Amino acid sequence: MLCLRPHHALCIQKYTGHGYDEAFTRHMDELTAALRRQPDTPVRLTEGCDDLCTACPHNAGGVCATADKVRRMDEAVLRLCGYAYGQELPWRELAGEAARRIFETPDFEAVCSDCEWVGLCRETGKF
């Protein structure tokens, strides 16, 4: 079971090898490769830091340095996809729903426009 905060359903799909530092990027490489190999991996939607944040330099003892901003993104993804914290579903389903309801609509800008990576993510295709 992979624990993911909801907006990471977007970031994982837009990942192209760029990250905060070497350890974070290596972790993302492994996580995205594993999800490509096993798209039916079960995911639990988590509030707060998750299995992706574990390698992030902005994770200070389990709290994100930009906690308010990423919480707003998480809540937007839950609302737009009709999900709730604690829900469990296959990665394939989560990724598809996030792509359909967010990447393919103007809501992508509404959710992501104040993220430092948005320029890259606008240029990147789906997972």
Ligand code: SF4
């Ligand atoms: S713009 Fe930021 S929050 Fe949105 S998918 Fe990209 S990295 Fe994630």
Ligand code: SF4
């Ligand atoms: S700690 Fe914050 S910045 Fe780092 S991956 Fe988690 S949500 Fe993103």
